[in-house]
Amino acid sequence: MMEQPKETKQWRLYIFFILMGICAIGQAQRSFVTAFMDNLSTPTTFQLYLVTYDKEATVTVTVKQPSFTKTVYIDRDSTTLVTLNESYMITEKQVTSKAILVESDVDISVYAFTTAGDTSDATACLPLEDLGTEYYISTPATGEKKQFSIANGLEKTVLVNVTASGSITYNGVVYTSGQSFSISLGYQQAIQFQSSEDLTTTRISSTDPVAVISGQRCYSLMSACDTLVEQLYPVEKWGTFFVVFPLLDHTEDSITIIAANPETTISIESLRESNQYNLQEASFTRLPLSEAVIINSSQPIMVTYLFQDSKPNIVTDYDPFLATVPPSSPSRKFYKFITQRRYYNFLMIVSRDSSPQFFLDQHPLNFYNVSMKELNGFYAWEVSMGNADGQHEIYHQSLPFTIYVYGIEKFVSYGYSMGQETIYPDPPYIPKPGALHCLSHGAEYQLPIHLLSEANLNVWDVHLEDPECQAELNENVALIKIPFSGCGSSVLNEDDKTYYINTIYGTIPKTSIHRIEIPVICEMETKETLDFTFQPKVTDVVSFGHYNVSLKLYQAANFTDLVSEYPHQVDIHGSLHVEFEVESDDANLQILVESCKASPSLGELEQIYYLIQDGCYQDSTLQNHQVPDQRLQRFTFHAFKFDNLPEVYVSCNVIVCHNATSPNRCTQGCLLSRHRRDARSWRQHLASARLSQGPIMVTSDEPQSPGTVPISALVVVIGIMGLLSVLGLVLQKRHYRKHEYTLLQNTSN
Ligand SMILES: *[C@@H]1O[C@H](CO)[C@@H](O)[C@H](O)[C@H]1NC(C)=O
Ligand SMILES: *[C@@H]1O[C@H](CO)[C@@H](O)[C@H](O)[C@H]1NC(C)=O
Ligand SMILES: *[C@@H]1O[C@H](CO)[C@@H](O)[C@H](O)[C@H]1NC(C)=O
Ligand SMILES: *[C@@H]1O[C@H](CO)[C@@H](O)[C@H](O)[C@H]1NC(C)=O
Ligand SMILES: *[C@@H]1O[C@H](CO)[C@@H](O)[C@H](O)[C@H]1NC(C)=O
Ligand SMILES: *[C@@H]1O[C@H](CO)[C@@H](O)[C@H](O)[C@H]1NC(C)=O
Ligand SMILES: *[C@@H]1O[C@H](CO)[C@@H](O)[C@H](O)[C@H]1NC(C)=O
Ligand SMILES: *[C@@H]1O[C@H](CO)[C@@H](O)[C@H](O)[C@H]1NC(C)=O
Numbered sequence: 001m002m003e004q005p006k007e008t009k010q011w012r013l014y015i016f017f018i019l020m021g022i023c024a025i026g027q028a029q030r031s032f033v034t035a036f037m038d039n040l041s042t043p044t045t046f047q048l049y050l051v052t053y054d055k056e057a058t059v060t061v062t063v064k065q066p067s068f069t070k071t072v073y074i075d076r077d078s079t080t081l082v083t084l085n086e087s088y089m090i091t092e093k094q095v096t097s098k099a100i101l102v103e104s105d106v107d108i109s110v111y112a113f114t115t116a117g118d119t120s121d122a123t124a125c126l127p128l129e130d131l132g133t134e135y136y137i138s139t140p141a142t143g144e145k146k147q148f149s150i151a152n153g154l155e156k157t158v159l160v161n162v163t164a165s166g167s168i169t170y171n172g173v174v175y176t177s178g179q180s181f182s183i184s185l186g187y188q189q190a191i192q193f194q195s196s197e198d199l200t201t202t203r204i205s206s207t208d209p210v211a212v213i214s215g216q217r218c219y220s221l222m223s224a225c226d227t228l229v230e231q232l233y234p235v236e237k238w239g240t241f242f243v244v245f246p247l248l249d250h251t252e253d254s255i256t257i258i259a260a261n262p263e264t265t266i267s268i269e270s271l272r273e274s275n276q277y278n279l280q281e282a283s284f285t286r287l288p289l290s291e292a293v294i295i296n297s298s299q300p301i302m303v304t305y306l307f308q309d310s311k312p313n314i315v316t317d318y319d320p321f322l323a324t325v326p327p328s329s330p331s332r333k334f335y336k337f338i339t340q341r342r343y344y345n346f347l348m349i350v351s352r353d354s355s356p357q358f359f360l361d362q363h364p365l366n367f368y369n370v371s372m373k374e375l376n377g378f379y380a381w382e383v384s385m386g387n388a389d390g391q392h393e394i395y396h397q398s399l400p401f402t403i404y405v406y407g408i409e410k411f412v413s414y415g416y417s418m419g420q421e422t423i424y425p426d427p428p429y430i431p432k433p434g435a436l437h438c439l440s441h442g443a444e445y446q447l448p449i450h451l452l453s454e455a456n457l458n459v460w461d462v463h464l465e466d467p468e469c470q471a472e473l474n475e476n477v478a479l480i481k482i483p484f485s486g487c488g489s490s491v492l493n494e495d496d497k498t499y500y501i502n503t504i505y506g507t508i509p510k511t512s513i514h515r516i517e518i519p520v521i522c523e524m525e526t527k528e529t530l531d532f533t534f535q536p537k538v539t540d541v542v543s544f545g546h547y548n549v550s551l552k553l554y555q556a557a558n559f560t561d562l563v564s565e566y567p568h569q570v571d572i573h574g575s576l577h578v579e580f581e582v583e584s585d586d587a588n589l590q591i592l593v594e595s596c597k598a599s600p601s602l603g604e605l606e607q608i609y610y611l612i613q614d615g616c617y618q619d620s621t622l623q624n625h626q627v628p629d630q631r632l633q634r635f636t637f638h639a640f641k642f643d644n645l646p647e648v649y650v651s652c653n654v655i656v657c658h659n660a661t662s663p664n665r666c667t668q669g670c671l672l673s674r675h676r677r678d679a680r681s682w683r684q685h686l687a688s689a690r691l692s693q694g695p696i697m698v699t700s701d702e703p704q705s706p707g708t709v710p711i712s713a714l715v716v717v718i719g720i721m722g723l724l725s726v727l728g729l730v731l732q733k734r735h736y737r738k739h740e741y742t743l744l745q746n747t748s749n
Contacts, residue, residue, distance in 0.1 A: 001199045001681050002360050002726055003080070005354045007144065014190075015300060016395065016430075019253045020186055023300045024215070026370055028392070029103070029106075030103075030107050030108055030127050030423075030425075031101065031102065031103045031104070031107065031127065031153060032101070032110045032125040032126065032127055032128065032153070033099055033100065033101050033102075033126045033131075033151045033153025033154070033188075033209075034048075034099075034102070034112055034123075034125050034127065034151060034211060034213065034231065035090060035092060035098060035099055035100060035102050035149040035150075035151045035153070035190040035211070035213055035578045035649070036084060036086075036088045036089045036098065036100060036114065037089075037090055037114070037148075037192055037193065037195060037213055037215060037217075037229060037503045037564055038089055038090070038114060038116075038147070038191075038215075038217055038227055039089065039090065039091050039118075039145070039147075039194070039217055039228070039660070040086075040089070040116050040217065040225075042078075042116045042117050042118065043086065043114075043116065043117060044086050044089060044114065044115065044116040045083050045084065045085055045086070045113070045115050046083070046084040046085075046088060046089070046100070046111060046112060046113075046114055046115075046422060047113040047114075047115060047538045048061060048081070048082045048083070048084070048100070048102065048111070048112055048347060049079055049080075049081055049083055049110065049111040049112075049113070049338045049391075050072065050079065050080045050081075050102070050108055050109075050110055050284075051078075051079050051108055051109040051111070051336050051338065051391050051621040052075065052076055052077060052078050052079075052106070052108050053076070053077065053106075053107060053109075053336070053425040054076055054077065054425075054718055055076055055106040055107070056073065056074060056076045056555075056556060057073070057074045057100060057104045057105060057106045057108050058071065058072075058073055058074075058104070058105045058376055058640075059071070059072050059073075059074060059080070059103065059104040059105075059137055059451075060102075060103050060104075060186070060398070061084075061100065061101070061102050061110060062100075062101050062103075063084070063088050063097070063099070063100055063101070063189045064097035064098075064099070064189075064320060065096070065097035065098070066087050066088065066098075068084060068100075069229075069563065069674070070082050070313065072555075073555045073558075073560065073561040073713075074108075074555060074561075074571070074634060075555045075572050075574060077391055077481050077554070077570075077571040077574065077576075078124050078391075078671070079338070079380065079572075080555075080564075080569070081563075081564075082496075084100065084639035087553075087676050088100065088732060090190060090191075090192040091196075092192070093169070093192075094162070094171070094172075094191065095183065095184075095185060095186075095190075095191050095192065096189065096190055096204075097187050097188055097189050097190075098188075098190055099129055099131060099151040099152060099153055099189055099190035100189045101153045101188055102711055103570075105317075106425075106580055107338055107425030107427065109124070109125075109424070109425065110124075111123070111124055111125065111337070111338045112125055112126040112179045112229075112355050113338075113340065114227060114229050114233075115557075116227065117140065117271075118224075118225075118412060119225065119226045119227045119319060119411075119412055120227065120319075120412055120413070120414050121215065121227050121228055121229040121230070121321045121322065121414050121415065122229070122321075122338075122405075122414040123213065123229050123230050123415070123416045124230045124235070124417065124418050124421075125231060126206075126211065126230070126231055126267075126421060127296065127421070127423045128153060128154055128209065128424040129422070129696065130234075130237065130421050130423055131154070131207065131210060131234060131237065131548075131640050132209055132234020132236050132237060132438035133205060133206045133207070133209055133210070133234065134203070134204070134206075134234055134235040134236070134288070135203070135204040135212040135234050135235065135259060136200075136202070136203055136204075136232075136235065136258045136282065136302060137165075137201065137202040137204070137212070137214050137232070137235075137570045138199050138200050138232065138256050138258060138284075138302065138304040138322075139197045139198055139199045139200055139214060139215070139216055140198070140216055140219050140228070140306055140308075140320075140322075141286065141287060142219070142220075143199045143216055143218055143219040143220045144216075144217065144225075144501060145194045145195070145196065145217035146166070146194070146195055146196070146198060146199045146215075146217075146220050147192060147193060147194040147195070147199075147214075147215060147217055148192070148193055148198070148199065148202070148204075148213060148214040148215070149188060149190055149191060149192040149193070149212070149213050149610055150183075150185065150191055150204060150206075150210050150211070150212050151184045151185075151186070151189070151210060151211045151212075152185040152186065152187060152188070152189055152190070152208070152210050152211075153188060153208070153211065154187075154205075154208055154209055155187065155208040156186065156187050157184055157185070157186055157187075158185045158207055158208045158210055158286060159182055159184055159206065159207045159212060159672045160182065160183045160184070160185055160191075160204060160205070160207075161178060161180055161181070161182050161203075161204070161205045161206070162175075162179040162181055162182075162193070162203070162204055162678050163178065163179070163202065163203040163205075164176060164177055164179055164180065164199075164200065164202055164215075164273070164446075165177050165198075165200060165201040165202045165203070165281075166195055166197030166198050166199045166200070166202065166305065167195055167197050168193050168195055168199070168202065168291070169193075169195070170183070170193070177249075178204070180203075184198070185210065185258035185382050194217065194721055195413070200284050200722065201254060201258055201282045201283060201284050201377075202633065203282055208529075209311065211231060211234045211739070212231070212234075213228040213229060213230070213231045213232070214229075214230055214231075214232050214322070215227065215228040215230060215322055215393050216228040216322075216555075217252075217585050217643055218272065219308075219320050223372040225235045225544055226319050226320050227322060228306075228320060229322065229560065230304065230322045230323055230416065231324075232302070232324065232326055233302065233324060233420055235300065235302075235340070237420060237422070238260070238300035238301055238302050238327070238706050239300060239301070239326075239328075239329060239420070240296065240298070240299065240300055240301065240327070241294075241295070241296055241297070241323050241326065241327055241674075242294070242295040242301075242326075242328055242465050243293075243294050243295075243328045243350055243375060243376075243378040244289060244292065244293050244294075244295065244303065244305065244329055245292045245324050245348065245350060245373055245375070245380035246289050246290070246291065246292065246402060246477035246649065247305075247307060247346070247348055247382070247406060247415070248309075248311060248313055248346065248382070248406075248408070249311060250289070250292045250307070250309035250311060251288075251289075251291070251306045251309060251311075252287055252288060252289075252290070252308065252309035253288075253289045253305065253306060253307050253309050253696075254286055254287060254288050254306045254308065255286070255289050255293075255303055255305055255325065255539060256284055256285070256286045256287075256302075256304045256306070257277070257279070257284060257285050257286075257295065257297075257301050257303050257305070258279075258280060258282075258283075258284040258301060258302045259279035259280065259282070259283055259284070259297075259299065259301050260300065260301075260302075260304075261281055261283065261299040262280050262281045262442075263278070263298070263299070263452060264278070264279040264280070264297060264298055264299040265277075265278055265298040265299075265536060266279060266285075266295060266296070266297040266301065267295070267296045267297075268287070268293050268294070268295050268296075268299070269292050269293060269296075269376075269409065270290075270292060270293045270375075270462050271291060271292070271296045271375065272291065272293075273289045279301075285500045288432060289305070292373060292375040292378075293375075293377070293378070294375060294376055303324070303325035303326070304322060304323070304324050304325065305323045305324070305325050305404075305417075306321075307320055307322070307406065307413070308320040310450075313344075313408065314344045314408065314420060315344065315408055315409055315410050316410065317411055318408035318409065318410065318412065318413045319408070319411055319412045319413040319414075320413070321345060321406065321413050321415035322415075323406075323415045323416055323417045324417055325418065326402040326417050326418065326419035326559055327419075327420060327427045327436065328350065328378065328402065330402045330419040331422075332399040332400055332402075332418070332419060332421075332422075333396045333398070333399065333404055334394070334395045334396075335393065335394050335395075335418055335419075335424075335744075336391055336392065336393045337391070337392055337393075337394070337403065337405045337406065337504075337652040337680060338390065338392075338405070339385060339388050339389060339390070339392060340389060340392055340407060340414070341387050341389035341413070342387075342390075342407070343387070343407025343409045343410055343412070343413065343414065344354070344384070344386065344387065344409065345386065345387070345405070345406070345407040345538045346382060346383065346384055346385060346405075346408075347360070347382070347385055347392075347403060348380055348381065348382045348403065348406075348468070349365075349377070349381040349382075349383070349401050349402060349403050349417075350379070350380050350402035350403070351379055351381070351396065351399055351400075351402075351404075351425070352377060352378060352398045352399055352401075353396065353401070353741070354369065354374070354379055355379055356372070357397075357399075358380060358381070358394055358395065358401075358471060358658070359394070359395045359672060360383060360392065360393075360394050360395075361393060363392075365381060365383065368385070369383065369384040370382065370383045370384070370649060371375070383581060386634045390401060390734075400419075400626070401419070402418065402419025402420075402731025403417065403418050403566065403694060403748060404417045404418065405415070405417075409624060413612055413634075414522050414535040414621040418483060419736060425668060427642065428735055435447070436520055436522070437732050438500075438522035441490075441698055442481060442482055442483040442500075443481075443482040443484075443500070443502075443520065443522050443623075444480070444481055444482065445479070445480045445482060445504060445518075446474070446475060446477040446478070446479055446480075446520070447462060447471065447477060447478040447479075447480065447504065447516070447519055447664070448476070449476045449477060449478060451506070451573060452478060452506065452516075454573065454602060454638065455506055455515035455516055455573070455621070455638055456508075456515075456620045457485045457506045457508070457515055457591075457620050459471050459472065459478045459710070460475045460505075461506055461507055462478050462504060462505070462506045462516065463480075463503075463504075463507065464480065464482060464487040464488050464489075464503065464504060464505070465487065465488025465502055465503055466486070466488040466490070467507070468634070469482075469483075469486075469487035469488070471504075479505055481740070482500075482502050482504075482520060482522075484500045484522070485595055487502065488502055488503075489501065492636070499521055499522065500519070500521070500522040501518075501519065501522075501594055501615075502520055502556070503519045503520065504516065504517070504518040504519075504520060505517055506637075508609075508620075510641070511519070511609060512642055512643040513598075513609050513642060514573070514575065514640060514641055514643065515573075515621075515638055515639075516572070517572055517641065520591050521548055525535075531621070549577075549579050549580070549581065549582055549583070549591070549654055549656065550583055551578065551579070551580055551609045551652070552578070552579045552581070553575070553576065553577065553579075554577040554579060555576060556577060556613055557575070557623075557625070557636050557680050558579055558629040559579055559634055561623070570639045571639065572639050572640070572641060573639070574638075574639050575621075575636050575637065575638050575639060576636065576637055576638075576639055577634070577635075577636050578634070578635050578636075578637075579632060579633070579634045580593055580632070580633045580634075580652070580654055581631055581632050581633075582631045583630065583631075585633070587620065587629075588654070588657075588658055588659045589624075589630070589631050589656055589657070589658060590631065590657045590658075590659055590666040590667075591631055591632065591633050591654060591655070591656055591657075591661075591666065592607060592615060592629065592633070592654070592656075592657065592666040592669065593612055593615075593633050593635070593650075593652055593654055593663060594612070594615050594653045594654065594655050595610065595612050595613050595614065595615075596610070596611040596612040596650055596652040596653075597609065597613075597650070597651055597652075598609050598610075598640075598648050598650045598651075599648075599649055599651075600645035600647055600648065600649070601645075601647065601649060607642055609640075609642075611650070614670065614671045614672075614696070615668065615669045615670045616670035616671070616672075617670070619637055619638075621637050621638035622635055622636070622637040623635065623636045623637070630659070630666075640741070651675075653716040674716075682717070696698070
């Protein structure tokens with residue numbers, strides 16, 4: 001069992017050079033390798049959530065055998081789901097080519113949910129840079145088929161040495177505790193081991209970094225067979241100091257502590273007691289977690305958390321999950337994470353901040369249902385997030401923290417943690433430190449000029465809450481002076497801190513439409529700015545007459561990748577890509593988007609912003625993408641929002657013409673308003689419909705709100721007008737909170 005120190009050193013040196021190699025290839029590239037473990041017999045899916053930050057990404061997910069390749073283009077600050085079915089689940093007992101490789105051209109995060117009908121778990125995937133060459137497995141003590149898998153996504157061939165703890169069968173040979181064997185993994189290959197015995201402290205060592213995922217196929221504590229999944233950290237990333245808070249007020253969860261080195265002295269302190277443990281190399285201790293504990297160790301250790309208690313909460317009988325405990329010495333102040341609608345989702349933040357200066361999905365933490373626990377200067381904030389779906393972000397102005405994300409539902413649950421990773425993307429456009437200067441009398445902010453040109457705005461369109469307070473041009477930045485009194489600045493006193501708050505807007509002249517919105521906060525000692533603005537969007541498809549007319553949103557301006565996840569979130573500094581189509585085989589048809597107006601709510605009359613009016617493009621950022629097929633029209637425009645209002649509804653009138661009637665309204669295109677009356681002869685165009693897209697605010701009081709309504713499911717074919725309005729209303733009820741508006745506009749009236 002004893003390691004030869006010389007050998008280790010050589011290996012470490014080797015790794016060092018490999019890492020250098022990766023960095024040299026391209027800093028922005030990010031790759032992940034994982035495996036779909038389990039061998040569950042029920043229909044199981046492996047759901048990979050790919051989450052982007054401030055850059056749009058091209059991501060390819062591949063499996064060698066059975067062959068799988070999917071390339072997706074993901075807009076900045078968005079999420080795309082790639083699902084692999086059970087053909088990619090490892091069922092073999094030997095080396096397979098089922099390693100799942102995720103390669104992105106820019107920084108992204110990847111979350112993997114293993115979901116069967118009646119059990120699930122999730123893990124955050126580690127980028128290749130965070131993988132290592134030495135691991136120890138952690139599994140529960142009881143239940144069937146503890147398992148782990150090893151995947152190679154880095155090198156042509158990796159030699160892996162497995163030293164068993166508990167019995168492992170490989171190639172027909174049974175290896176018992178202390179016995180070891182070697183395997184060779186080619187590029188994109190993986191292997192899975194299963195055993196009825198506790199495999200904890202089984203040691204994996206390899207010639208090059210590999211990914212190791214641990215868990216159990218069938219942990220049967222609460223229900224018949226529960227799956228546990230968690231990607232493990234290599235020994236070199238272990239820590240010596242941990243603060244562990246029980247999740248959901250549990251008192252019967254357990255933690256497992258593994259040591260890699262001899263003479264590891266561990267002290268565990270809670271409010272009630274303190275204990276010491278001495279662990280030797282490759283040994284472990286497993287403890288019930290009845291209350292929060294602080295773990296301090298003389299040498300690096302790994303701590304895993306088994307969530308297994310089942311306290312009456314929102315649901316009583318849920319399901320265990322496995323998560324690693326990140327050391328309490330984090331470096332991240334910003335995370336994105338994924339939750340699923342199926343569950344009651346929770347977030348636990350562990351930090352040193354006694355006042356919750358966190359922003360969760362752009363709201364201060366106390367906006368949510370949050371509870372707090374404290375132990376020796378460490379605080380755990382547990383946030384109930386309801387049935388929230390999709391990507392979220394959590395941000396602290398100055399202090400790093402770690403998080404746990406978990407969800408419970410009847411006989412099913414998932415959980416994962418974050419904070420131990422060393423490679424992670426930068427937050428989306430948060431003005432660089434230094435852009436905001438908080439001085440004693442006021443602040444100054446420097447807005448990069450490129451943000452203005454992207455939004456087609458001038459320096460004088462940038463102002464504070466008080467529109468009279470404008471920016472001035474200073475070399476290649478727009479400089480905004482923010483006095484602490486005046487210009488709409490507000491003051492907030494909290495716990496002997498003073499905050500000055502204002503917002504910088506970039507506004508389309510003579511409107512209340514903001515293309516840039518940057519809340520700025522000055523805390524007298526520290527400085528930070530926040531910029532979290534999202535526009536959730538949904539698309540809508542309506543049919544009329546005998547034509548199906550659709551409105552679709554795409555991820556990028558080449559209109560290849562349909563937005564299939566809703567709400568589709570758009571950063572205010574990003575763009576929307578919209579396609580209108582008459583879905584008909586009749587190539588003689590032509591479509592014209594006659595008008596598109598935006599308003600903060602449906603039926604709004606006062607604040608209306610025209611993107612297109614009378615076929616003329618009113619919005620300066622609006623681009624029409626020429627397509628040979630006249631049945632299509634495609635537009636890109638910069639996102640925007642209305643003053644203080646989170647939602648933007650876009651409602652468009654579309655006209656369908658037959659080219660036999662040419663010249664007609666469609667061939668006319670933009671019409672100056674004085675010609676408008678003459679042109680509106682209904683004979684010239686066959687029909688017109690009003691399509692709309694609008695946001696959904698997914699709230700917990702609306703559990704039915706749509707998350708993943710496939711576009712095709714919304715296409716309705718109807719010949720009878722009366723029936724259409726009924727169906728239209730049903731759709732509206734399900735998808736919009738506001739109801740009274742007409743889907744259909746017949747041009748003959
Ligand atoms: C799984 O997905 C692959 C490709 O994505 C497909 O070819 C295959 O038929 C699917 N298998 C099952 C069992 O659904
Ligand atoms: C997975 O399940 C199949 C079918 O039940 C079985 O034949 C196979 O041995 C299992 N694989 C492992 C690694 O246990
Ligand atoms: C695997 O590693 C162990 C411990 O370092 C060592 O004793 C053993 O010889 C190795 N086995 C093989 C097959 O390389
Ligand atoms: C951990 O324990 C050591 C030795 O008892 C002590 O010096 C150190 O301050 C402790 N670290 C923390 C973070 O409590
Ligand atoms: C807040 O969460 C607690 C437990 O997490 C729950 O008992 C309570 O009902 C929640 N309150 C609201 C308003 O959701
Ligand atoms: C579509 O756009 C994305 C992002 O701009 C780009 O990476 C990709 O190559 C484009 N796809 C095609 C098929 O042109
Ligand atoms: C309209 O869409 C529906 C559903 O996608 C489809 O079945 C139908 O054939 C379409 N009708 C026309 C005229 O394209
Ligand atoms: C109408 O469009 C079709 C298909 O593009 C074309 O073949 C036909 O010549 C056009 N007819 C007229 C009158 O423009």
